[in-house]
Every structure is written in C-alpha cells, then in structure tokens.
Amino acid sequence: MVLDKAQFPRDKVCAGWITPAVVQALQLDAEDYARGRVLQPIAAFRTGLIHGRDLETRYPATVSFGIRRREFDHYLLERSGARLRLGEGLASIERRGTQWLVNGAITTPLVIGAGGHFCPVARHLGANLGAGEPIIAAKEIEFEMNPQQLEECRVRADAPELYFCRDLKGYGWCFRKGGYLNIGLGREGGQGLADALGDFCGFLAQCGRIPRNIPDRFYGHAYLMYGHGVRKQVDDGVLLVGDAAGLAYPESGEGIRPAVESGLMAAASVLEAAGDYSARRLQSYADRLRARFGPEPEAARTVATGSLRSMVARVLLGNRWFTRHVVLDRWFLHAHQPKLLMT
Numbered sequence: 001m002v003l004d005k006a007q008f009p010r011d012k013v014c015a016g017w018i019t020p021a022v023v024q025a026l027q028l029d030a031e032d033y034a035r036g037r038v039l040q041p042i043a044a045f046r047t048g049l050i051h052g053r054d055l056e057t058r059y060p061a062t063v064s065f066g067i068r069r070r071e072f073d074h075y076l077l078e079r080s081g082a083r084l085r086l087g088e089g090l091a092s093i094e095r096r097g098t099q100w101l102v103n104g105a106i107t108t109p110l111v112i113g114a115g116g117h118f119c120p121v122a123r124h125l126g127a128n129l130g131a132g133e134p135i136i137a138a139k140e141i142e143f144e145m146n147p148q149q150l151e152e153c154r155v156r157a158d159a160p161e162l163y164f165c166r167d168l169k170g171y172g173w174c175f176r177k178g179g180y181l182n183i184g185l186g187r188e189g190g191q192g193l194a195d196a197l198g199d200f201c202g203f204l205a206q207c208g209r210i211p212r213n214i215p216d217r218f219y220g221h222a223y224l225m226y227g228h229g230v231r232k233q234v235d236d237g238v239l240l241v242g243d244a245a246g247l248a249y250p251e252s253g254e255g256i257r258p259a260v261e262s263g264l265m266a267a268a269s270v271l272e273a274a275g276d277y278s279a280r281r282l283q284s285y286a287d288r289l290r291a292r293f294g295p296e297p298e299a300a301r302t303v304a305t306g307s308l309r310s311m312v313a314r315v316l317l318g319n320r321w322f323t324r325h326v327v328l329d330r331w332f333l334h335a336h337q338p339k340l341l342m343t
C-alpha cells in the first residue's frame with residue numbers, strides 16, 4: 001500500500017532532469033510515456049559561471065531527458081499497481097510487537113519511509129529534520145510559456161543551461177522542456193539563497209536567455225546530499241529510501257536516480273528477508289546502499305566538499321575538456337556509474 005499525503009497528480013519542486021539510468025532502472029517505455037506527457041531529449045548543455053562566459057558541450061546522442069514531476073510521479077504511481085491511500089498524511093506510527101500501527105488504522109510488519117527530506121518515518125528513526133543537518137536549499141519555478149514567451153526564450157529545449165555561483169556553493173539552471181520552462185537555483189546551507197536567485201534571474205534576463213515577465217513566485221525545498229549527513233536507514237521493520245535516507249548525489253543534487261535505485265534495492269532486500277523484517281535481516285539493504293553509493297558518509301564528506309575541488313573547478317569551468325569529462329560526464333551524468341544490476 002502506498003500512503004501519500006498528496007492527491008495525484010501533484011506538483012513536486014524539482015527541475016525534472018533524469019539520466020538514462022533512471023529510464024533503464026524503471027524499464028520505462030519511452031513511447032508509451034511520451035503519449036500526452038513531456039519527455040524532452042537532451043543532447044547538449046550550456047555551462048559557465050553566473051556573470052561569466054559560457055560554453056556549449058554537445059553530445060552525438062541523447063544523454064538525458066526532461067520530464068515534469070507532476071506527470072512522471074503520477075505515471076509511476078498508476079503503473080505500480082499498488083493499493084493507494086492518497087490525500088492521507090502519516091500522522092502516527094506505533095510499534096506493537098513485530099507490527100506497526102499506522103494512523104491508528106493500518107497494521108503492517110514493514111514500513112518503507114519514502115516521504116522525502118521531511119519524511120515522518122525518518123523522524124521516527126531519529127533524524128533531526130529541519131535542524132542541524134547540512135542541507136541543500138533550492139527554489140524554482142516551472143511554467144508553460146505563452147506564445148510571446150516561447151518566442152522570447154532563447155534556451156534551447158535539447159540544451160539545458162547550468163551556471164555556477166562564484167563561490168561554487170551552488171548553481172542555477174534554466175531548463176526548457178517542450179513548451180515549459182523551469183528556472184531555479186540551489187545552494188549549500190541555503191544562506192543567501194534569495195539573493196543568489198535574484199542575481200541569477202537578473203543575469204539570465206540581462207543575457208536575454210529567458211522571456212520577460214516570468215512568474216515571480218518561486219517554490220522552495222531542502223534536501224540532503226549523500227555523505228553530508230547521517231541518517232539511520234534500517235531498523236526493525238523499517239527502511240528509508242530516497243531523500244528520506246539522504247541519498248542525492250552531492251556533486252549535482254540529482255536525487256531521482258538514487259531514489260529509484262534505493263527503492264529497487266529495498267525491494268530486493270525485503271524479498272530476501274522472506275517475512276523476517278528484523279533489522280539484522282534488513283541490513284543487506286544498508287550494505288547494498290554502501291556498495292552502490294560509496295564509502296561511509298564521513299569519508300564521502302571529505303571528497304564532496306574538498307576545497308581543492310572548488311579551487312580547481314573555478315579555474316577550469318571555462319575549459320572544454322574539464323567541463324565535458326568532469327563537470328558533465330562525471331558530476332552531472334554520472335556516466336562512470338554502471339547500471340544497477342539487481343542480484
């Protein structure tokens with residue numbers, strides 16, 4: 001059973017960029033999906049520093065897709081075949097022997113916390129939601145362009161634009177998906193987010209990249225990068241997946257792929273547990289996460305926030321080879337990470 005506080009289709013604050021690994025892991029039928037939904041192929045990127053020079057990197061084939069979360073999440077939910085309890089938030093969760101009692105009405109031996117960064121199941125496992133965790137805070141808008149905006153928009157649909165903050169503590173994006181435009185910016189910690197976003201939008205307008213008169217109401221959200229904070233992922237009768245477990249890639253903030261892959265890994269471990277959902281039996285899920293996403297969080301933090309990387313990146317962002325092979329292939333496309341093979 002899927003319990004979600006929202007009714008679907010619902011909006012989700014997200015740029016909606018997915019890498020081919022997501023399409024593969026979900027066994028997404030692209031032709032079926034694209035019927036009446038946005039599936040924007042991406043074959044190039046424009047990158048640079050905000051207020052700096054940019055450069056375009058083009059690939060010989062499609063390297064990513066743009067989707068709208070409103071459509072994507074609804075499609076997956078319907079395809080799942082799960083029993084749905086929508087429009088109902090998780091209000092209470094109590095342990096009764098080897099069972100859980102959820103909202104005083106649902107009895108289950110296993111709960112999978114998939115409620116995103118502020119997941120109440122993560123809170124139940126001791127996560128310090130909203131306080132003390134080194135989050136990324138981001139704001140964005142997504143809107144359908146009118147004919148005048150379509151004419152004025154110079155962002156090409158197959159070439160999203162990424163511009164880094166000068167202190168390299170975040171980046172802004174401008175992402176056209178068919179007739180929709182998504183503009184946003186994310187920063188470590190969230191300090192200075194509003195100013196950085198205002199500065200970024202001013203820069204885009206000044207360069208004439210975006211239409212005049214875009215909506216001014218941006219929507220925000222926060223989340224945790226893998227290695228930046230430690231959340232307990234497994235306990236008796238319970239697992240956390242996706243943002244609830246803090247799995248997004250630290251270099252890019254891509255969180256859909258880790259959310260999907262962790263869901264698949266959780267499913268494999270649950271099946272293996274064959275009805276014994278003790279923390280000991282479910283530990284294989286935590287082991288799978290570590291094998292997939294890398295070393296213990298403490299070790300990963302050193303790599304992700306190393307000042308050496310920041311210094312080097314600042315100098316090399318204008319370099320074609322570095323942009324293509326490190327910024328795009330490695331940080332954003334994670335092309336070095338093989339497909340998830342479930343054993």
Ligand SMILES: Cc1cc2nc3c(=O)[nH]c(=O)nc-3n(C[C@H](O)[C@H](O)[C@H](O)COP(=O)(O)OP(=O)(O)OC[C@H]3O[C@@H](n4cnc5c(N)ncnc54)[C@H](O)[C@@H]3O)c2cc1C
Pocket residue numbers: 003004005006012013014015016017018088089090091114115116117118119120138139140184186220221222223241242243244248253254255256257259
């Ligand atoms: C501005 C921004 C842009 C981003 N852009 C990208 C991108 O382009 N590509 C990418 O890969 N990642 C992106 N991310 C990250 C990505 O959105 C997340 O990592 C991803 O959505 C995590 O998926 P999830 O299923 O774990 O959580 P979510 O997508 O947050 O889903 C959580 C679900 O739980 C439900 N829920 C929450 N609380 C409760 C409750 N109390 N009771 C019941 N249900 C509840 C919610 O309604 C929601 O449906 C972006 C994030 C932000 C903030």
